[in-house]
Amino acid sequence: MVWDSAEVDWAGYRLAVLRSPWDYPSRRAEFVAWAETVPALANPADLVRWNTDKRYLRELAAAGVPTAPTTWLDPNADWNDPPATGEYVLKPAIGAGSLDTGRYDLANVEHRQLALAHVKRLHAAGRQVMVQPYLSAVDSAGETALLFFAGPDGLRFSHAIRKGPMLLGPDYGAEGLFRAEQISPRTPEEAELAVAERVLAALPGGPGRPLYARVDLIPGPDGAPVLVEVELTEPSLFLAHDPGAAERFADAIAARVR
Incomplete structure (x- = not known):
């Protein structure tokens, strides 16, 4: 069954197992609201809400889990001082399937300009951006x-x-x-x-x-x-x-x- 189908009685199932709703990043609020209406959802709706925004990585890091170092750029914050050198990954905090994700060598002038444009593009769409060192x-x-x-x-x-x-x-x-x-x-x-x-x-x-x-x-x-x-x-x-x-x-x- 498709998650946003109006013809499905989700409350009538003893168990509903999420598998491939890969269209949710552009509709996350709608998707999470739907999840909260499914009483027998696996995994539960509160985990869906928590897990569909990668800011959960900050909580796990605070709990002592070794995580990839991340700088978080809010939509209203410019990226005025990117590192001068090194390879970095840019991606949205809400995303899936490695879409809208790129790898940039910031010592390369063209890459640097493309990285700044990438951030502006995601910010213009109201999306928070993650900046991580590329793990070679x-x-x-x-x-x-x-x-x-x-x-x-x-x-x-x-x-x-x-x-x-x-x-x-x-x-x-x-x-x-x-x-x-x-x-x-x-x-x-x-x-x-x-x-x-x-x-x-x-x-x-x-x-x-x-x-x-x-x-x-x-x-x-x-x-x-x-x-x-x-x-x-x-x-x-x-x-x-x-x-x-x-x-x-x-x-x-x-x-x-x-």
Whole structure:
């Protein structure tokens, strides 16, 4: 069922599982308001509200979770003093699928001008902008996404995948609802599992509430994993990349219904 369909009686379902509402960034207020009308929504509406604005990263950082360093630019704040050198990622605080996201070498005059234009474009649309140092380890190690599904005692690790680097340069726009990804199976390291567990423990209400969660990590400058995003609303779960993953997800749904 499509989330904004007026023909669906959402209150009539024992469980409604969010999967791919990737059109929400341009309609977030409407989407969150809809979520609050679905009594049996997984994940619950308050988690949807919290997770669809990446300012949640500030809360997780304050709770001691290692996160990518971020500068937040409000729509009414000009970016008058960007760093003189270094590669940086610009993206909206409310967004999905790596859309409206670009990578800029600020020592390059053209990149610098494009970065400033990127910020102005997002600000003109009333969107808050995130500025993060580009984590170069993604070019070699890639990004690790760890998938967790609900079990009897809270979220349990199911499987993990590797994402290849996606940001090759400035944002010139992209068609569709998400950028194409390079995906392969991955066995996470103990340090990655440990950071993911810290992320889940810091979720609002604790790790026992979500039906599913995805934790995305990239090695920081010292090689230790840092959180890029925690996905509780509409993550791809990459079920085809691990034998038994689809069955584990089905078991979690069946147990939640019971």
